Amino acid sequence: MPVWGLLLAIYFCQTYCWANPANDSFLQGVTAYQAGEFPEAAAAFEKSAQTQPAAGTFINLGLAEWQRGHAGTAILAWEKARWLNPFDRRATENLKFARAVVQAGEPQLKWFEIASTWLPPNAWVWLAGAGLWLAIGALVVPRILRWRNSGWQQWLAALGSGIFIFSMTANIGVVSRTQIGFVVERNTPLRLTPTRDAETVSTLAAGEPARKLRTRGNYYFIQTASERGWIEQSSFGDITK
Amino acid sequence: MKAATTIFFALAFAVNCSRAQLPPQISADVAAQIVMRPQPPVDSSQLGIISAQAEFDPPAVRPGEKTFYRVTINATQNSILWPDDISSPPELRLGSAKRGQLAQADGTPFHPLTEFIYEATPAAAGRMVISNFTVTVGTQSVEVPAATLDVSETAAASTPARKLILDVPRTNLFLGQPFQIRVLLPAEPGHRIEAVRDVQFNGTGFLTDKLATHQMIGGVTNGGAIQAAYIYETTATPIAAGPLTISVQGFTVPPFSAGAISITAGSGPITLGGTGQTPLVLLVSDAVHLNVRPLPTDSELPGFTGAMGKFLADKPLCSTNRVRVGEPLHLKTGFHGDGTLARFVPPAVPRSRDWQIIADKPPATGFTLIPQTDAATTTPAIPFCAFDPATGKYYDLTVPALPITVVGDGLPTQLADEENQDEPTPKLSGLAATPGRTTTALKPLQLQGRFVLLQILPVYGLFLLWQWDQRRRFWEAHPDLHRRHLARLALRRERRKLAATADSPTFARHAVTAMQIAVAPHFPAQPDALVGGDVLAVLGENEPEAATVRKLFSTRDARFAVTPETAAPLPAWRDEVFAALKKLEGKL
Numbered sequence: 001m002p003v004w005g006l007l008l009a010i011y012f013c014q015t016y017c018w019a020n021p022a023n024d025s026f027l028q029g030v031t032a033y034q035a036g037e038f039p040e041a042a043a044a045f046e047k048s049a050q051t052q053p054a055a056g057t058f059i060n061l062g063l064a065e066w067q068r069g070h071a072g073t074a075i076l077a078w079e080k081a082r083w084l085n086p087f088d089r090r091a092t093e094n095l096k097f098a099r100a101v102v103q104a105g106e107p108q109l110k111w112f113e114i115a116s117t118w119l120p121p122n123a124w125v126w127l128a129g130a131g132l133w134l135a136i137g138a139l140v141v142p143r144i145l146r147w148r149n150s151g152w153q154q155w156l157a158a159l160g161s162g163i164f165i166f167s168m169t170a171n172i173g174v175v176s177r178t179q180i181g182f183v184v185e186r187n188t189p190l191r192l193t194p195t196r197d198a199e200t201v202s203t204l205a206a207g208e209p210a211r212k213l214r215t216r217g218n219y220y221f222i223q224t225a226s227e228r229g230w231i232e233q234s235s236f237g238d239i240t241k
Numbered sequence: 242m243k244a245a246t247t248i249f250f251a252l253a254f255a256v257n258c259s260r261a262q263l264p265p266q267i268s269a270d271v272a273a274q275i276v277m278r279p280q281p282p283v284d285s286s287q288l289g290i291i292s293a294q295a296e297f298d299p300p301a302v303r304p305g306e307k308t309f310y311r312v313t314i315n316a317t318q319n320s321i322l323w324p325d326d327i328s329s330p331p332e333l334r335l336g337s338a339k340r341g342q343l344a345q346a347d348g349t350p351f352h353p354l355t356e357f358i359y360e361a362t363p364a365a366a367g368r369m370v371i372s373n374f375t376v377t378v379g380t381q382s383v384e385v386p387a388a389t390l391d392v393s394e395t396a397a398a399s400t401p402a403r404k405l406i407l408d409v410p411r412t413n414l415f416l417g418q419p420f421q422i423r424v425l426l427p428a429e430p431g432h433r434i435e436a437v438r439d440v441q442f443n444g445t446g447f448l449t450d451k452l453a454t455h456q457m458i459g460g461v462t463n464g465g466a467i468q469a470a471y472i473y474e475t476t477a478t479p480i481a482a483g484p485l486t487i488s489v490q491g492f493t494v495p496p497f498s499a500g501a502i503s504i505t506a507g508s509g510p511i512t513l514g515g516t517g518q519t520p521l522v523l524l525v526s527d528a529v530h531l532n533v534r535p536l537p538t539d540s541e542l543p544g545f546t547g548a549m550g551k552f553l554a555d556k557p558l559c560s561t562n563r564v565r566v567g568e569p570l571h572l573k574t575g576f577h578g579d580g581t582l583a584r585f586v587p588p589a590v591p592r593s594r595d596w597q598i599i600a601d602k603p604p605a606t607g608f609t610l611i612p613q614t615d616a617a618t619t620t621p622a623i624p625f626c627a628f629d630p631a632t633g634k635y636y637d638l639t640v641p642a643l644p645i646t647v648v649g650d651g652l653p654t655q656l657a658d659e660e661n662q663d664e665p666t667p668k669l670s671g672l673a674a675t676p677g678r679t680t681t682a683l684k685p686l687q688l689q690g691r692f693v694l695l696q697i698l699p700v701y702g703l704f705l706l707w708q709w710d711q712r713r714r715f716w717e718a719h720p721d722l723h724r725r726h727l728a729r730l731a732l733r734r735e736r737r738k739l740a741a742t743a744d745s746p747t748f749a750r751h752a753v754t755a756m757q758i759a760v761a762p763h764f765p766a767q768p769d770a771l772v773g774g775d776v777l778a779v780l781g782e783n784e785p786e787a788a789t790v791r792k793l794f795s796t797r798d799a800r801f802a803v804t805p806e807t808a809a810p811l812p813a814w815r816d817e818v819f820a821a822l823k824k825l826e827g828k829l
Binding site: 023026030033034038039048052053054055056057059060063066067068069070071080083084085088090093094096097100101102121122124125126129133136137140141144145171174175178185186187196234239240241 | 566567592594597613614615616649652667668669670672673674675676677678679680681682683684685686687688692695696699703706707709710
């Protein structure tokens with residue numbers, strides 16, 4: 001048992017607690033950005049983000065893409081930064097600024113999705129796990145250990161159940177938010193059918209949010225704020241990829 | 242001199258015969274006006290007086306010479322129920338029927354006129370008659386009169402039957418290869434020239450281009466001599482592979498209705514048009530056979546749009562070599578050749594991730610290019626090829642990629658207007674100095690299977706706890722077994738201590754303790770309260786190890802003696818002690 005606990009602690013810390021030092025790609029990106037070489041900086045930050053996703057890396061990637069004129073890619077990068085760390089004010093400010101410039105809207109979130117933005121996505125799942133086992137433990141362990149029934153046990157079980165139920169709604173919000181993506185290219189055609197020569201329903205602006213409903217071939221069927229249609233996968237940035 | 246005559250003829254007929262050198266550029270509104278212009282009414286006053294005429298043209302021939310059997314009815318073609326077979330003498334062979342209809346303008350109203358024509362070849366001399374017969378026109382019966390043909394070996398050499406000449410220079414073609422067709426009507430004796438109207442090509446598997454139609458008077462070679470002729474020229478395109486048969490028919494019509502014009506040329510006076518009322522005559526041509534081959538498919542190059550012939554591509558020119566993202570630039574491309582450019586289809590717009598490409602409106606062949614990203618370093622190559630019928634091969638005309646510099650569209654780094662002074666104006670942040678906390682993936686744990694597996698750990702913990710509880714309950718129900726179990730554990734601990742002991746007094750003390758532990762559950766009693774007799778009672782007084790037990794207890798108790806007894810050396814009794822303990826453990 002101690003061994004299992006130790007492994008669990010190591011895993012948790014390695015995943016969520018340790019702030020890894022800046023890797024070579026990150027430093028190369030910073031150097032290139034400061035030299036005004038934004039395409040090279042974007043490539044370096046992209047490489048760094050692929051190996052070690054981190055909020056700071058995505059903020060820098062968004063800045064480099066913005067300087068290149070790629071508003072859609074920049075907004076996607078900052079959304080990823082905010083996804084990893086909702087408390088990072090730089091990502092929030094940059095998104096507010098970019099959307100004011102390109103006149104793109106924010107994703108329309110449901111109430112449970114809004115609740116899921118209060119903490120990082122993975123925190124909710126740990127919270128749900130802890131709440132569940134706390135409730136189960138408060139009910140089961142005293143009986144096993146033949147402790148006398150007392151109020152604190154019931155209070156602890158109620159607390160665990162409450163945490164579990166609330167965090168489950170947030171977890172549903174997290175899963176639901178994974179379907180949200182952003183148009184990364186300007187004037188992206190929204191098509192009537194998932195074919196190359198299909199009729200264009202409308203043209204989407206870079207950075208416009210949309211909800212992915214289903215996939216067929218190289219196309220996503222998406223729902224924007226006002227309409228539905230098919231879009232090429234390469235023109236649509238998924239927040240979890 | 243002959244060339245000058247031809248040019249003069251062409252100029253003289255320029256007024257009446259239109260030359261469609263270029264496709265007519267008629268706007269939609271002009272076309273609508275033409276369609277809506279009041280047309281002369283069809284004369285229906287003579288619908289009740291439908292008549293038919295029949296004759297041989299020419300009426301007298303030698304055996305084997307061709308003539309035409311004509312029937313003319315002043316009614317529309319659709320209203321005539323024409324018989325499939327016509328009774329004719331056995332010596333007179335009739336070909337297949339051809340028919341044509343036109344509206345003859347006679348003053349203001351139109352008179353419908355339909356003509357049926359058969360090619361007739363008499364096999365023997367004699368007087369041959371196609372007797373009168375009846376056809377149904379609308380609701381009434383019209384009698385076609387009898388026609389007589391005189392066939393005689395001694396018949397004077399008559400003017401041969403007039404017919405159209407279909408001149409097709411190329412008869413071995415590829416599918417889709419445009420080819421020229423000339424319809425010739427040579428001048429009659431006396432150099433009288435008539436035009437042809439309502440030209441109709443018979444056959445399947447080809448299309449004629451009405452926009453490429455020319456009409457002229459020119460000289461054609463006939464029997465080694467230049468002869469004046471009316472020439473109707475157009476372009477056709479085969480649309481089906483295999484053998485094709487094509488023929489032509491049309492009505493003769495005098496070019497001038499006001500009377501004839503006589504021109505003195507080198508070969509003598511030529512009369513244009515006729516005098517007075519000239520009957521409209523349906524003429525036909527002999528059939529021409531074409532062989533159409535399909536295009537090779539195995540060697541087709543990318544970008545084939547159906548261009549046939551020999552073309553040359555101009556060097557493409559870009560309107561600029563530096564452009565911002567989203568700004569259009571124009572790529573000028575040009576093609577020249579001997580093919581039919583009227584049917585030339587420009588290269589298709591390729592699909593490019595980095596460029597939005599818009600083709601110029603035909604007949605222009607350029608493109609408007611809009612860069613979508615600053616990652617583009619060249620314009621997109623535009624695949625194109627053509628097929629050369631002479632060599633039977635495709636050749637590449639791809640518009641090559643041109644180097645270009647695309648710069649970003651310069652998104653602002655701060656907002657220009659501060660509309661709301663109360664709220665702080667958002668602005669871009671600076672670079673993050675460190676990546677911050679890293680994670681393994683952007684995909685949340687909720688969607689990863691390993692997190693579900695991780696939930697096994699608390700389940701396992703609860704299982705262990707339950708197992709421990711079950712065991713505890715079992716010991717509570719069986720205290721004797723529990724005592725023996727605890728004694729066994731304690732005995733093992735003491736045995737380990739014994740094994741590690743080197744000196745005899747300590748060994749004896751641990752051995753006694755171990756024996757007390759081993760026999761305690763049998764009474765039950767506290768191990769410390771037991772003496773050697775208790776151990777012997779369990780072990781057996783007569784057992785071989787009994788002496789060892791006594792010796793051990795006496796050695797341990799020797800510490801209380803006035804004169805300590807010297808303990809036996811350890812190796813002498815170690816094995817005996819372990820044997821006794823093993824026996825006691827077996828009784829637990």
